[in-house]
Amino acid sequence: MPKIAFIGAGNMASAIVTGLLAQNVCAPADLACLGGAGASAQKLAGRTGIRLASTPESLLADTDIVVVAFKPQHLAALDPQLAALCAGKLVISVLAAKTLARLATAFPAARNIVRTMPNTPSAIGAGMTGWCALAPLADADRATVLTLLRAIGREVEVPEAQIEALMGVSGCGPAFVFEFTAALREAGVAAGLDRDTAQMLAVQTLLGSARLMAETGTEPETLRNQVTSPNGTTFAGLKRMEARQFRDILVETVQAAKARAEELAQG
Numbered sequence: 103m104p105k106i107a108f109i110g111a112g113n114m115a116s117a118i119v120t121g122l123l124a125q126n127v128c129a130p131a132d133l134a135c136l137g138g139a140g141a142s143a144q145k146l147a148g149r150t151g152i153r154l155a156s157t158p159e160s161l162l163a164d165t166d167i168v169v170v171a172f173k174p175q176h177l178a179a180l181d182p183q184l185a186a187l188c189a190g191k192l193v194i195s196v197l198a199a200k201t202l203a204r205l206a207t208a209f210p211a212a213r214n215i216v217r218t219m220p221n222t223p224s225a226i227g228a229g230m231t232g233w234c235a236l237a238p239l240a241d242a243d244r245a246t247v248l249t250l251l252r253a254i255g256r257e258v259e260v261p262e263a264q265i266e267a268l269m270g271v272s273g274c275g276p277a278f279v280f281e282f283t284a285a286l287r288e289a290g291v292a293a294g295l296d297r298d299t300a301q302m303l304a305v306q307t308l309l310g311s312a313r314l315m316a317e318t319g320t321e322p323e324t325l326r327n328q329v330t331s332p333n334g335t336t337f338a339g340l341k342r343m344e345a346r347q348f349r350d351i352l353v354e355t356v357q358a359a360k361a362r363a364e365e366l367a368q369g
């Protein structure tokens with residue numbers, strides 16, 4: 103694995119660094135970070151042993167892979183020296199709503215640019231990241247991108263035109279799942295359970311069901327049908343979900359997130 107420099111050292115950089123080190127695909131000496139005016143870079147370097155760079159030159163001196171992991175709003179005020187120092191390097195951005203075209207204006211001389219859309223379960227190595235590249239990736243660069251993104255979970259390459267739809271499903275999806283879990287817990291409380299018990303039942307049911315889907319590779323509808331006897335308890339509940347158009351609500355939810363992502367990408 104080549105050396106990797108991180109511009110921005112907050113939650114997302116920390117998740118990637120932690121995953122790369124945990125999977126032994128990099129040694130701490132192969133990674134370096136630079137933050138802003140705060141203390142996140144010192145904290146990340148202190149916790150993981152990666153190199154804390156004090157200047158853009160020292161950050162980028164001996165690496166040709168750069169992960170851009172600051173807040174999207176910082177891009178407009180990016181140190182021009184940093185952009186110039188990325189000439190000839192592979193730039194991998196995790197910035198939400200920053201298109202490849204916008205990234206290309208910020209890093210005009212990069213060797214190639216990869217736009218990624220990770221999600222928050224990346225923090226525990228269970229993320230889902232969609233990505234696209236400005237130009238076809240060289241084999242070595244593709245291998246680097248896959249290793250890096252697989253350190254925080256699963257990855258899928260999609261055309262850039264699908265990134266906002268992906269944002270609506272996997273980017274925002276964790277929040278929709280958290281809301282579903284909370285609703286299931288509250289429904290349990292309304293049905294007579296105490297809150298702690300209802301919370302445990304809801305979270306473990308989500309976790310177990312998600313693992314069952316992932317580990318068996320079985321369609322959710324098939325697993326649903328396996329636990330639904332005609333006129334049984336699950337059938338009674340599912341009939342209510344259908345009557346209240348649960349699937350239509352989710353279609354609208356994802357469409358709303360996608361539409362907002364498109365607005366942000368244009369702005």
Ligand SMILES: NC(=O)c1ccc[n+]([C@@H]2O[C@H](COP(=O)([O-])OP(=O)(O)OC[C@H]3O[C@@H](n4cnc5c(N)ncnc54)[C@H](OP(=O)(O)O)[C@@H]3O)[C@@H](O)[C@H]2O)c1
Binds near residue numbers: 143180198222
């Ligand atoms: N967190 C997620 O799960 C998630 C999911 C999808 C996408 N993303 C994307 O990941 C990116 C980072 O998010 P985050 O949650 O990791 O943010 P964060 O924890 O707030 O970290 C932001 C980092 O940027 C640094 N920074 C601030 N100003 C800078 C500058 N002028 N130049 C260089 N670095 C600067 C900060 O350093 P200081 O501490 O020194 O200020 C900090 O290390 C965002 O663009 C977001 O869209 C995050």
